[in-house]
Every structure is written in structure tokens, then in C-alpha cells.
Amino acid sequence: MVVQSLSGIILSRFEDLIKDHMIVTLFLTMLIGAGGNAGNQATVSLIQKMAKGKLSAKREWEIMVKEGTLGLLLGALLSTVAFLRVIVTGGDFASSVAIGLTSFLIVLISVVVGAALPIIFVRVGVDAAHAGPCIQVVMDIVGVSLTCVICSAVFRVL
Numbered sequence: 001m002v003v004q005s006l007s008g009i010i011l012s013r014f015e016d017l018i019k020d021h022m023i024v025t026l027f028l029t030m031l032i033g034a035g036g037n038a039g040n041q042a043t044v045s046l047i048q049k050m051a052k053g054k055l056s057a058k059r060e061w062e063i064m065v066k067e068g069t070l071g072l073l074l075g076a077l078l079s080t081v082a083f084l085r086v087i088v089t090g091g092d093f094a095s096s097v098a099i100g101l102t103s104f105l106i107v108l109i110s111v112v113v114g115a116a117l118p119i120i121f122v123r124v125g126v127d128a129a130h131a132g133p134c135i136q137v138v139m140d141i142v143g144v145s146l147t148c149v150i151c152s153a154v155f156r157v158l
Helices: 005-013 015-020 023-051 057-088 093-123 128-157
Strands: none
Touching (some): 005 015, 005 128, 015 023, 015 128, 023 057, 023 093, 023 128
């Protein structure tokens, strides 16, 4: 809970963004949830491969490239859905771009980090099963940070 309270600290630093663009808060849980879910799926996939003996040090890069590709594809799909969802619910173009771009980056990063965590944990002697809860907390913080930074940048430009 202490680590997750960082999300509140981050949000307080972007008080003006939230005040001026309430739409960010309306989609924040969708963005954070997408990151946590995508990252957790990648984590579970890697842990299953480890449990079945299908993950060797030699195959780690191959699997990371595959997961990165899946992250790109999933990010593209979900960002398109997020963009359209903002438009359909009455959001403007800038808000749609901000939410769509944020969705893409959160999903991409969460899949890559979610795949990497079990590998990293094993290398440092930590049970890979701890990567599941860890990815959720990491992506909560990263997701809130990305949302605030990307939305601020997009609203400044558009």
C-alpha cells in the first residue's frame, strides 16, 4: 500500500491537468486496468513456460521479442478502441489522441515488463511467482505517470 500511494502523489503533482481535463480521470481506471491485465498475462505466460521447462537462457531473447511484438499489436488494437471510445462518449480529438496514445504505451510497456519480470526474478534468486502481484503495482505507478505526462504533452500540443 505504501508503494501504491505513489500514484496519489503523482496525481497531486498533476492537479492542474486533472482540473482542466476531467476526461483524464474518466479513463484513468481503464488505462491502468489495461496495463495491469496485459502485464499480468505476459507474466503468467512466462511463468507457465518456466514451469514446463520451455524457457532456457538461450530462448529468453526470442521470447522477449515475441512478447514485445504481441505488446505492439495489443497496444495498437487497444489504443484504437480507446481512441474510438473517447470519441463515441463525446470527447474531443485531443482527448482521444491523449487517451489512445497513453493506452498504446501503457499496454506495450506492461507486456514487455510483465514478460521480463519473471526472468529477472529467477536470475536474482526470487520466486518467479512474485512477478504477478509485482507487475500490478509497478504498472499502477507507471500507468498513472504515463497518463499524466502523455496527456499533459498532448494537451499542450493539440
